[in-house]
Amino acid sequence: MASIQAAHTANPLIQIEDLCKSYSLQGADGKTITNQVLFSINLTINQGEFVAIMGHSGSGKSTLMNILGCLDTPTSGSYWLAGKNVAALSGDELAHIRNQSIGFVFQGFNLLKRMTALDNVATPLLYAGIGRSQSRKRALELLRRTGLESFAMHQPNQLSGGQQQRVAISRALINEPPLILADEPTGNLDTQTSREIMLLFEQLNRDQGITIVLVTHEDDIAAYAKRLIRLKDGHIILDQHNKASETILDQAAAGNSPMTQ
Amino acid sequence: MNLLTIIGEALRALRQNRLRTGLTMLGMIIGVAAVVLMLSIGQGARTKINETIAAMGSNLFLVVPGATSSGGFSFGSGSVRTLTINDAYAVAELSSISATAPVTTGTVQLNYAAKNWSTIITGTTPNYFAVGNWKIESGTIFTESDLRSAARVVVLGSVTAKNLFGDEDPVGKTIRITNRPFLVVGVLMAKGQSLTGRDQDDNVLIPITTSERQITGNQFPGSIRYMMVQGKSAGDMDIAEIEITQLLRQRHRIAKGKENDFTVRNLTAIADVATDAAKVMSIVLGAIASVSLLVGGIGIMNIMLVSVTERTREIGIRMAIGANRRAILTQFLLEAMMICIMGGVIGLLVGIGGAWVVSRVADMLIVITVGMVGLAFLFSSAVGIFFGFYPAKKAASLKPVDALRYE
Known part of the structure; x- marks a missing residue:
């Protein structure tokens, strides 16, 4: 955890230069149609930042997120993650990075069905080569911290949306990654639950220095982030410090927040 | 992920779909049981023939008086x-x-x-x-x-x-x-x-x-x-x-x-023909039984392909949280192999049981050798690897982003 604590200094965690992404599709007439989604994106995110990426559907924000998460590869340009050129890595090396350096939180939670919350949280550790009993022990500890200890043996379909998303966040955290990528994490949740989840992200960012990159199209969710990036038609059209975050966190502090300073 | 953990995961996946696993396994059980039964019947026949030949004595000739003919009528051997x-x-x-x-x-x-x-x-x-x-x-x-x-x-x-x-x-x-x-x-x-x-x-x-x-x-x-x-x-x-x-x-x-006016018959040569016939019979029986094993294997491949398609999203999630290609490949390959090996073991027991029943009911000599048991086991594992590999490879070569987006 010590390395992440030091991350408040301005070390670039993510550095993207001239990144383009296009898809080739076979049209109905047999011709190949090239659809460019991202145009020469340049972006630097430092360790410890809390960034919201906004944009309408089709703006390329999900594609950018997939590339940031090493789930997809760019067509051209470079992507440096923690000093490593990810664009040059093999599939298995990318799998290792996803396992060790990135925690994913999805809109649809994406928990493994018919598997207990505990085993869901423990699975990334299994892929890291850690034994089952030790993995479960660490998973239980993490569930305890997110207040879900009593739901450890429940399967996802026995949990509420908010609980499922907290299980997913626990899973994202288990390998202590420096980066969490959240793709519309509150899209399937009600306002109150959304607020709780966002405050949890805010707390992780503030207390543990974990870099959080969030994709959303809702302004009140983006308001929790300290930096706002807006995409339109594959271009970054806005990149600024987010003043709204101070207001909203002040309000949270004034209210009955579960968080302590 | 170590092998023991993957085996655990594979067993869990198989348990989740008991009926499907059971039916797929049934193909394997029938195939292996048929092979074991047919081999044991063939082996039994060969053993029986060999015993009879050994009892007959070795290097034997039978000399019988020859056929005579009189006015165009043949009276057959031994007639004089x-x-x-x-x-x-x-x-x-x-x-x-x-x-x-x-x-x-x-x-x-x-x-x-x-x-x-x-x-x-x-x-x-x-x-x-x-x-x-x-x-x-x-x-x-x-x-x-x-x-x-x-x-x-x-x-x-x-x-x-x-x-x-x-x-x-x-x-x-x-x-x-x-x-x-x-x-x-x-x-x-x-x-x-x-x-x-x-x-x-x-x-x-x-x-x-x-x-x-x-x-x-x-x-x-x-x-x-x-x-x-x-x-x-x-x-x-x-x-x-x-x-x-x-x-x-x-x-x-x-x-x-x-x-x-006599005929010399080489009984050993006749015995050799009988031995050869028995050998051919057990090969033919084994080959026919192998067809059912092949069909069982195709059933496994089919169901594994369905399973991979159904679980595309699961594969995507596993990839997102750090599963590499080998882990996915091993998971699906092991699922197929487990169906085969469990089916093989059950099929072996069913085959041995069937052989026992046949030996009782039809009063036939049935021989089950360790080699046959080993062969059935080896064969079912081989079927698992052969028919499980393609679906597993398909699962492992999915792109994480595509697999995750799959609905």
Whole structure:
């Protein structure tokens, strides 16, 4: 955890230069149609930042997120993650990075069905080569911290949306990654639950220095982030410090927040 | 992820879809059970034939009087009595021959106390027992002096002894053969059926001299029904056959260009044909059974492909949280292999059970060897790897982003 604590200094965690992404599709007439989604994106995110990426559907924000998460590869340009050129890595090396350096939180939670919350949280550790009993022990500890200890043996379909998303966040955290990528994490949740989840992200960012990159199209969710990036038609059209975050966190502090300073 | 963990995951996935796993496994169970059953039946038949051949004696010739024809009608082999006891003794002197036994046969009625029994009587010389690989259960065989004196002594086949004496020991007792008293000197060990299915143990044997003079009588004194000839070595059977033929032609004064009045049959060659037939039969049975194993394997491949498609999203999630290609490949391959190995083990037990039932119901000899068990196990694992590999490879080569987006 010590390395992440030091991350408040301005070390670039993510550095993207001239990144383009296009898809080739076979049209109905047999011709190949090239659809460019991202145009020469340049972006630097430092360790410890809390960034919201906004944009309408089709703006390329999900594609950018997939590339940031090493789930997809760019067509051209470079992507440096923690000093490593990810664009040059093999599939298995990318799998290792996803396992060790990135925690994913999805809109649809994406928990493994018919598997207990505990085993869901423990699975990334299994892929890291850690034994089952030790993995479960660490998973239980993490569930305890997110207040879900009593739901450890429940399967996802026995949990509420908010609980499922907290299980997913626990899973994202288990390998202590420096980066969490959240793709519309509150899209399937009600306002109150959304607020709780966002405050949890805010707390992780503030207390543990974990870099959080969030994709959303809702302004009140983006308001929790300290930096706002807006995409339109594959271009970054806005990149600024987010003043709204101070207001909203002040309000949270004034209210009955579960968080302590 | 270590192998034990992956096995655990695979078992969990299989348990989640019990009915489907069970039905897929059923294909495997039937395939392996069929292979085991067919192999054991084939092996049983071969063992049985080998036992019969070994019981028959080795390097054997059967020399029977030849067919004669008269005015264009052929009377079939043995229709004239051209072979004599002296022919048999002469053949025995040949360098390539170790022993001969002349044989006359007939059907007789036996009496002992209140019981009676009808059977085949064989008149022969003491050599017969060694040549035909007959072993004595109790008592002795009759001797050369019995032969010379045409003594009324008899050796009983095991079935005959059982029918006439029950549990009583026949040796030393006197039975009546066509109302003449004979002393039982020995009882033969059971041999079972011959290659043609005849019960070889229902017979009585007496010296050929006694038979000729007192039982069957003889239209042509000294003539015999056939003779058994034992060659000295398996390698010289062809030479022995030529020597026998030449000697008998000479003794029977057959002119050059005329046909033999006897036939020499190489029983070992006939036995070889039977062995080959049994071998072919077990190969054919095994091949037919293998088809069902192949069908079972295709069933597994099919279901694994369905499973991979259904679980595309799961694969995507696993990839997102750090599963590499090898982990995904191993997971799906192990699922397929587990179906096969579990199916194989159950199929093996079902096959062995089926073999037991067949051996009981059909009264067939069934042989299950360790090699067969190993083969079934190896074969089912191989089917699992072969048919499981393609679906597993398909799963592992999915792009994480595509797999995650799959609805």
